[in-house]
Amino acid sequence: MSEDLKLNNQLCFPIYALSRQITSLYRPYLEKLGLTYPQYLVLMVLWERKSATVKQLGELLWLDSGTLTPLLKRMEANELLNRVRSSEDERSVDIIITDKGKALEKQAEQIPPIMKKQLKLTDNQLVQLRNQLRKILLITCNEQ
Known part of the structure; x- marks a missing residue:
């Protein structure tokens, strides 16, 4: 395989x-x-x-x-x-x-702080992850 x-x-x-x-x-x-x-x-x-x-x-x-x-x-x-x-x-x-x-x-x-706590990521980690996901999303949409 x-x-x-x-x-x-x-x-x-x-x-x-x-x-x-x-x-x-x-x-x-x-x-x-x-x-x-x-x-x-x-x-x-x-x-x-x-x-x-x-x-x-x-x-x-x-x-x-x-x-x-x-x-x-x-x-x-x-x-x-x-x-x-x-x-x-x-x-x-x-x-x-x-x-x-x-x-x-x-x-x-109340929801965003609860979600942030459940994900156990720092503010910086959340920002980096969100930015990376947005970047991938935009790349994939521009290729369609």
């Missing part, structure tokens, strides 16, 4: 496994807020920006519209956001956070 085909020599596998593991670490804290991990990501963008277009959300979260649209519809049904057709361009849909969505921000503030 080629060394290149051994599971332990793959870059993709630890990234895949770690992604699943980290998402599962978030799960109990997000369940208390009534959120899934993708919904949490959308809300983080809206807490920062107050509103965004569907296109902007897709670009920021690396999600296609086929994934994003049903997610946003569920969040609107739960009164976390409103989807409003843009008055400037009817092809564009603006996503606006509601008061209920804003209220979750205070409760969610």
Whole structure:
């Protein structure tokens, strides 16, 4: 067997496994807020920006519209956001956070410090890891 085909020599596998593991670490804290991990990501963008277009959300979260649209519809049904057709361009849909969505921000503030503690990495290690992962993500996206 080629060394290149051994599971332990793959870059993709630890990234895949770690992604699943980290998402599962978030799960109990997000369940208390009534959120899934993708919904949490959308809300983080809206807490920062107050509103965004569907296109902007897709670009920021690396999600296609086929994934994003049903997610946003569920969040609107739960009164976390409103989807409003843009008055400037009817092809564009603006996503606006509601008061209920804003209220979750205070409760969610506890999550990042808990995750940091669970990962047992220093601030410097976290910054380096995040920067390296972003670099790989950008490289892979530019090659598609």
